[in-house]
Amino acid sequence: MAVVSETVSFAIDSEDKLTAARSGVMQTAHGVFQTPAFAPVATAGSVKTLLFEEVRSLGAEIVLSNTYHLYLKPGVEVIRQAGGLHRFINWGGPMLTDSGGFQAYRLSEFFDYQEEGVSFRSHWDGSPHFFSPEKVLEIQQVLGSDLIMPLDFCPPYPADEALVARSIRVTTEWAKRSKTWWESRDRLSHWGQRQFLFGIVQGSTSPSWRKRSAQELVELEFDGYALGGLSLGESKKETFETVGITVEHLPADRLRYLMGMGTPADLVLGIEQGIDLFDCALPTRNARNGTVYNWEGKLVLKGAGFKDDFGPIDERCGCPACRNYTRAYIRHLFNAKEITAMHMATLHNLWFYQELLRTVREKIRTNEFTAFKKNFMERYREEEIC
Amino acid sequence: MAVVSETVSFAIDSEDKLTAARSGVMQTAHGVFQTPAFAPVATAGSVKTLLFEEVRSLGAEIVLSNTYHLYLKPGVEVIRQAGGLHRFINWGGPMLTDSGGFQAYRLSEFFDYQEEGVSFRSHWDGSPHFFSPEKVLEIQQVLGSDLIMPLDFCPPYPADEALVARSIRVTTEWAKRSKTWWESRDRLSHWGQRQFLFGIVQGSTSPSWRKRSAQELVELEFDGYALGGLSLGESKKETFETVGITVEHLPADRLRYLMGMGTPADLVLGIEQGIDLFDCALPTRNARNGTVYNWEGKLVLKGAGFKDDFGPIDERCGCPACRNYTRAYIRHLFNAKEITAMHMATLHNLWFYQELLRTVREKIRTNEFTAFKKNFMERYREEEIC
Numbered sequence: 001m002a003v004v005s006e007t008v009s010f011a012i013d014s015e016d017k018l019t020a021a022r023s024g025v026m027q028t029a030h031g032v033f034q035t036p037a038f039a040p041v042a043t044a045g046s047v048k049t050l051l052f053e054e055v056r057s058l059g060a061e062i063v064l065s066n067t068y069h070l071y072l073k074p075g076v077e078v079i080r081q082a083g084g085l086h087r088f089i090n091w092g093g094p095m096l097t098d099s100g101g102f103q104a105y106r107l108s109e110f111f112d113y114q115e116e117g118v119s120f121r122s123h124w125d126g127s128p129h130f131f132s133p134e135k136v137l138e139i140q141q142v143l144g145s146d147l148i149m150p151l152d153f154c155p156p157y158p159a160d161e162a163l164v165a166r167s168i169r170v171t172t173e174w175a176k177r178s179k180t181w182w183e184s185r186d187r188l189s190h191w192g193q194r195q196f197l198f199g200i201v202q203g204s205t206s207p208s209w210r211k212r213s214a215q216e217l218v219e220l221e222f223d224g225y226a227l228g229g230l231s232l233g234e235s236k237k238e239t240f241e242t243v244g245i246t247v248e249h250l251p252a253d254r255l256r257y258l259m260g261m262g263t264p265a266d267l268v269l270g271i272e273q274g275i276d277l278f279d280c281a282l283p284t285r286n287a288r289n290g291t292v293y294n295w296e297g298k299l300v301l302k303g304a305g306f307k308d309d310f311g312p313i314d315e316r317c318g319c320p321a322c323r324n325y326t327r328a329y330i331r332h333l334f335n336a337k338e339i340t341a342m343h344m345a346t347l348h349n350l351w352f353y354q355e356l357l358r359t360v361r362e363k364i365r366t367n368e369f370t371a372f373k374k375n376f377m378e379r380y381r382e383e384e385i386c
Numbered sequence: 387m388a389v390v391s392e393t394v395s396f397a398i399d400s401e402d403k404l405t406a407a408r409s410g411v412m413q414t415a416h417g418v419f420q421t422p423a424f425a426p427v428a429t430a431g432s433v434k435t436l437l438f439e440e441v442r443s444l445g446a447e448i449v450l451s452n453t454y455h456l457y458l459k460p461g462v463e464v465i466r467q468a469g470g471l472h473r474f475i476n477w478g479g480p481m482l483t484d485s486g487g488f489q490a491y492r493l494s495e496f497f498d499y500q501e502e503g504v505s506f507r508s509h510w511d512g513s514p515h516f517f518s519p520e521k522v523l524e525i526q527q528v529l530g531s532d533l534i535m536p537l538d539f540c541p542p543y544p545a546d547e548a549l550v551a552r553s554i555r556v557t558t559e560w561a562k563r564s565k566t567w568w569e570s571r572d573r574l575s576h577w578g579q580r581q582f583l584f585g586i587v588q589g590s591t592s593p594s595w596r597k598r599s600a601q602e603l604v605e606l607e608f609d610g611y612a613l614g615g616l617s618l619g620e621s622k623k624e625t626f627e628t629v630g631i632t633v634e635h636l637p638a639d640r641l642r643y644l645m646g647m648g649t650p651a652d653l654v655l656g657i658e659q660g661i662d663l664f665d666c667a668l669p670t671r672n673a674r675n676g677t678v679y680n681w682e683g684k685l686v687l688k689g690a691g692f693k694d695d696f697g698p699i700d701e702r703c704g705c706p707a708c709r710n711y712t713r714a715y716i717r718h719l720f721n722a723k724e725i726t727a728m729h730m731a732t733l734h735n736l737w738f739y740q741e742l743l744r745t746v747r748e749k750i751r752t753n754e755f756t757a758f759k760k761n762f763m764e765r766y767r768e769e770e771i772c
Binding site: 329 | 430431459464674694696715719729
């Protein structure tokens with residue numbers, strides 16, 4: 001059995017003087033990751049198109065996998081036999097898993113929140129399943145991920161007051177059950193390694209409900225705090241106001257994780273509000289659709305404008321796609337429906353996200369974050385360039 | 387303008403004592419490749435799922451691209467502007483292109499052999515096109531590929547005597563026109579580099595027509611000779627008898643290329659008959675379907691038998707998929723429809739093909755080819771293992 005640290009292994013090394021941005025390092029049983037961090041999404045156990053050697057080479061230090069997907073395929077038993085998820089997928093670094101509740105809610109046609117947990121049907125074969133707070137932790141205990149998430153109640157947006165109230169009551173209740181179960185397992189994975197359990201703050205865009213949710217969870221004391229239920233249709237302004245209000249009620253020494261977001265601009269705005277960790281399918285999904293990022297915004301590579309553009313996606317980028325291939329070539333591969341196009345664009349987009357985060361960490365450490373943010377937001381346009 | 391070699395740069399370094407197998411080196415304007423060689427298929431300018439750095443790392447020294455596909459997308463003009471195909475796709479090594487005639491025949495619904503050439507409609511948009519012998523060389527001249535193929539007439543299998551007779555007459559006529567055109571361009575690409583033009587032997591499975599076709603082409607003197615019109619439905623026995631009979635009528639000092647084949651066993655049997663070069667979509671296409679090779683045969687990775695098989699695809703393999711990932715994991719990725727599965731299986735299958743060819747070259751050089759072949763054919767089974 002590994003030695004258990006009783007303290008949370010998160011150390012902040014710099015705090016921006018003008019904003020809530022901070023940089024730090026999180027130590028896990030599978031090594032460290034620097035914050036603010038972006039975790040590429042390895043939904044079903046792979047970052048789509050890539051081998052993990054590539055993911056690592058792009059600078060990613062932590063990846064996210066989905067409990068819902070892995071529970072359905074290949075199933076917990078195969079991963080147990082493999083010796084846990086790190087071994088099964090051969091990612092040796094820090095790993096984050098969600099509870100699976102959100103995917104059950106989004107992917108299942110027959111999803112139902114009950115007091116005891118959530119019932120849903122597999123999107124693969126329609127088979128019925130039930131996740132309780134204890135069950136999703138038990139799965140994550142076998143997965144052996146480093147950062148684990150409890151089951152929570154995520155209301156849709158917009159939601160009426162009664163539903164938000166219910167979601168907070170249930171989320172807090174499940175958080176309690178989660179903490180009890182996790183402590184009964186000595187906060188260890190099935191493989192004897194320290195797992196960090198987070199509390200997930202809900203409350204839609206309501207400042208009072210966010211405050212209440214945060215306070216109830218902080219009282220329970222978690223290793224870190226996640227912000228759930230955002231980017232569901234509310235305006236960007238509402239999103240980041242909600243983030244800011246929520247963060248005010250979270251302890252400064254715990255890692256803060258903004259779930260399932262976002263665009264490059266979202267990352268910068270979230271960091272400004274004090275967020276330490278992000279995950280999102282956007283850069284990899286966009287890559288597969290032919291949309292790539294640079295410091296000016298998004299390029300839709302299929303566009304005719306790139307037909308004879310023999311420069312790289314981004315002159316300043318060090319990714320394998322930019323070092324060795326042109327926009328014209330990658331555009332051609334997308335138009336010819338070649339899988340290599342998706343592979344190259346994925347390499348680029350994840351490199352760009354990691355480069356953005358490397359830059360932000362540097363700017364926080366040199367106390368230049370505000371100037372960087374201003375400059376970035378002026379140059380970066382959300383409109384697509386074709 | 388580059389210096390033009392007047393002799394064909396193919397040197398045989400070993401000849402097997404018991405069979406027609408031989409090993410050698412072909413020198414091109416883009417470097418050498420050792421023979422017997424297998425050229426992975428980069429149909430539309432990429433080996434599907436891979437970057438060329440990966441293709442190179444697997445040991446491939448030459449790749450094949452398809453004139454038909456590149457002519458339709460992105461079109462010759464874009465490749466001309468890029469400075470040729472090597473630059474456009476960033477493959478710096480030897481490259482082979484076909485004439486496009488075979489793809490026009492296989493992919494177009496409105497294909498017609500005429501005396502002047504072939505007319506067809508694009509499989510992308512139905513637009514009408516015409517390939518003459520001169521036109522396909524003009525395209526390949528701009529592509530700048532090292533080994534180029536003339537337009538030929540490939541009869542279906544089976545074909546009646548009259549059709550085979552016509553195909554030989556047309557193929558020889560077009561070969562003459564091709565040679566005239568190519569010599570008028572000093573055998574140089576648009577980029578001033580030596581291009582090697584091959585003659586393509588047709589004749590279905592008829593020994594007499596194959597002999598006649600070979601003799602007519604040899605009289606015209608080409609840099610190398612390709613065997614077309616095989617693996618179209620005839621038995622394996624007929625295929626390799628035809629290969630053997632054809633090779634007898636080809637000059638020993640010229641490279642022999644068996645087009646569009648084949649399985650690992652096909653490669654060994656072809657090499658036994660004196661073939662120096664192969665290309666085939668099989669290993670990459672099979673990879674994307676989840677079928678992978680090892681020295682015992684083919685594994686269908688999706689099979690339930692691999693669910694908890696935590697060994698590599700092949701214990702002796704040095705490819706990135708075998709060094710770092712298990713059958714159980716790759717099977718899971720196939721079942722979850724993850725693109726990474728295709729990527730990994732492609733890496734493995736191409737590595738296996740290159741490893742097979744490396745082994746064969748070594749065995750020819752040590753005069754152990756016959757023993758190797760016997761051993762290989764005893765172990766290698768064509769049936770799939772699930």
